[in-house]
Amino acid sequence: MVKPRIAIVGLGLIGGSLARRLVNAGCEVTAWNHNDRPYATAEADGIICKPTLAALAETKPNVLVLCNPLKAMPEILGALKPLIDTETTTLTDVGSVKGMVRDQVKAIGLDGCYVGAHPMAGNELSGWEASDPTLYDDALWAITVDEHTEYRRFRAVADMIVNRCGNRLIVLDDATHDRCAALISHMPHVIATAMINELVANPNRNIAAALAAGSWRDMTRVALTDPNRTRAMVEEDAANVETLLRNMANRLTLVANVLHDMADTGVRPTEGDVKQMDRFFAQGQPFRDYKAASRQPEYAEHCATVELSIPENDWQRTLLESARRGEHIVRFDGERTAIAQARSVV
């Protein structure tokens, strides 16, 4: 069996961890980094490090994964354009926003061989020193496609994810990805940052910090990441994050209004107030139930298995609808059948 050849651009936390996981999974992994500081230890881990992007492209990888910071993307795409054999190589990336990256890939004329990807893995650290192949344990990847994406390109990336990384995947369009990533990552980062700002602005900040236990620690952990990285992520997904922040501000204000009536001893909470609070504390129950179920031992084994037939035409829509139903692809059975686990919230 021929080893898949995977090239990694950028040996930071995400790229370094992926490179090391793919080496462990028997791939031939080459890498280029904007400086050669990680090269000695990376080579010791079995990663073949290249001095230039040209040398990396020369290996004719099956998949080339861009793990560089988003702000370096246009420059790196421009440099790669004349170097890549687009027939052999499928280009992908791991950026946390997908619409913007596809626009950049299109602008440079590499969209014919491009499939977007976003592994849901990471922590508050960064850099090669923090890389760890177990960062990807049980990870789910979003693969993003558009109506022009070739099925074979999708499969090149999907096979790397399910067969080599041992991970799950869902297929999305860029807009759906970016809206959902804003909800579960970008907006929460802003909230965590606002929380530590609120503490620092408080004259009793030392007392508050002293009293802070698990809930505060967990809810502000992401505010401890490099604020420049957070800011870039938020600004790159500005429209989606804006909508969600306004929704959240409305939800908080609604609770504040009810609490205002309750705090004012002259005014009893109205029946409407009580109903608002009933609703507020009940609305998220399907998510609580989903989390309780998914914490059970061997949850994955208890998920219903779904066999998805992938049509020739509009296969993108079939896979997006499957993702909306909460199905995660875990492997492929031949060319046009995906096996998925049903993991829906509701």
Added chain:
Amino acid sequence: MVKPRIAIVGLGLIGGSLARRLVNAGCEVTAWNHNDRPYATAEADGIICKPTLAALAETKPNVLVLCNPLKAMPEILGALKPLIDTETTTLTDVGSVKGMVRDQVKAIGLDGCYVGAHPMAGNELSGWEASDPTLYDDALWAITVDEHTEYRRFRAVADMIVNRCGNRLIVLDDATHDRCAALISHMPHVIATAMINELVANPNRNIAAALAAGSWRDMTRVALTDPNRTRAMVEEDAANVETLLRNMANRLTLVANVLHDMADTGVRPTEGDVKQMDRFFAQGQPFRDYKAASRQPEYAEHCATVELSIPENDWQRTLLESARRGEHIVRFDGERTAIAQARSVV
């Protein structure tokens, strides 16, 4: 050396864990629970379980710790009133709001022997089955006092905390405690709940839940606790939580307004917008620095040690000012000297 006699009312997560920790520390621990389900395993752990509050009070404990739910407080205080030997026994509690409990204690006429307490420990579980003495490892307690509190009552509770639990403490008035607890616990619980509500209301909820990684998991963990407990906690501290939710809504709206300009490709972000974002992402830096320092190995050993002389008059104010400076009492050196670690944010 005489064993301190500690009585615990309520063998839930907090009371059960405290009882077990105090047994391990060589105290004589008696307990009463509203039902006797925990009694067999509690007795096996060395806790002497009593069938009635009268039997508990008969042991003339040095400290009686109310670990019952807040809503049961008036009834339990009423039942204890004729039973307690107030000369021997100092009454305390572990409730997450302090002003309301003191009001209830005053209403029943037990304030002469009362000192408030709030251990910053807990998790998303509840009940005796979840109790664990290590829940209190490295915990900090807030002790709340007012101008009438007798110093010997304070020391009875403080000695249990530093000598027996091996924990740190700060001394506050009720209002300062409740404002700070609202900041680091009650308000964050509302935010986490609003976040899961936002997800459940989203038509792409299954996709969002699939993409959810560490940041979402950590920031919504507290929303998975019993929503009735969260609701009670929030409503009991309504005025403080209201203020903080409005502050947070304003912070989020401010970022949303800047993102609106950035998302609208027709409008460049103004210089004012850029400065707003600079400020937003820089304001919390002192807290990031504090956390980075406190994660260092042997942080506690590197904290400056402060010797606090506790005056006869207005000792409450001296200790509150020490808490504001970020000093945590770790032991006492004789009757009127406290040894504290300086752990300030800024």
